[in-house]
Amino acid sequence: MDIDTATLATTIVTYFLLPYLKLGGTTLAKKITERVGGAAADEAVEVTQKVWDRVKSAFSSERDQHVFSEFEGDPEAAKPLIEAKLKKKLDQDPSLAGDLQQLVNAPGHDGVSTGAQIMKAHIAGILDARGANFSNASNLKLAGVMIGEDKSNTPIEDEEERTKNK
Numbered sequence: 001m002d003i004d005t006a007t008l009a010t011t012i013v014t015y016f017l018l019p020y021l022k023l024g025g026t027t028l029a030k031k032i033t034e035r036v037g038g039a040a041a042d043e044a045v046e047v048t049q050k051v052w053d054r055v056k057s058a059f060s061s062e063r064d065q066h067v068f069s070e071f072e073g074d075p076e077a078a079k080p081l082i083e084a085k086l087k088k089k090l091d092q093d094p095s096l097a098g099d100l101q102q103l104v105n106a107p108g109h110d111g112v113s114t115g116a117q118i119m120k121a122h123i124a125g126i127l128d129a130r131g132a133n134f135s136n137a138s139n140l141k142l143a144g145v146m147i148g149e150d151k152s153n154t155p156i157e158d159e160e161e162r163t164k165n166k
Contacts, residue, residue: 003090003094003097003098003101005087005090005091005097006087008087008090008097008100008101008104009083009084009086009087009090010083011104012051012055012086012100012104013079013082013083013086014079016047016048016051016052016104017051017052017055017071017075017082018075018076018079019048020048020049020052021071021072021075022075047103047104047106050103051100051103051104054096054099054100054103055086055100056068058086058089058093058096059085059089064085067081067082067085068082
């Protein structure tokens with residue numbers, strides 16, 4: 001399967017590196033635990049750490065290390081640059097792309113993968129409704145991801161903003 005390196009780079013920076021940088025591992029784990037429980041949070045933080053380590057190791061030259069250092073210092077401002085640099089690295093190194101693709105799309109602790117890739121869509125929506133019983137509307141649990149609205153915040157930050165504004 002061909003890897004869409006632009007999508008992979010954006011996913012990694014937006015959903016792994018930025019939250020990890022902004023919140024740190026401990027706070028990230030706490031925020032995830034509040035949403036999905038401890039085991040899933042531990043696993044998410046572990047995967048995020050692996051993604052972080054693998055991406056950082058790819059930025060090995062002196063110039064790359066400077067770029068990564070800028071990203072660490074001002075993540076929002078350097079986000080477009082780090083995405084572009086990461087995409088270029090993914091294009092040039094199929095092993096790196098494969099490793100990161102595998103990390104990002106690995107099944108969860110229960111062996112189930114909730115990953116999805118939507119390509120070339122103007123509007124997309126994903127609903128995770130495992131275990132839901134729509135016919136009787138009991139035990140209905142809905143989770144969704146909005147794509148294409150506010151690109152300035154990560155999902156965890158979006159939740160914090162909604163909570164503050166209530």
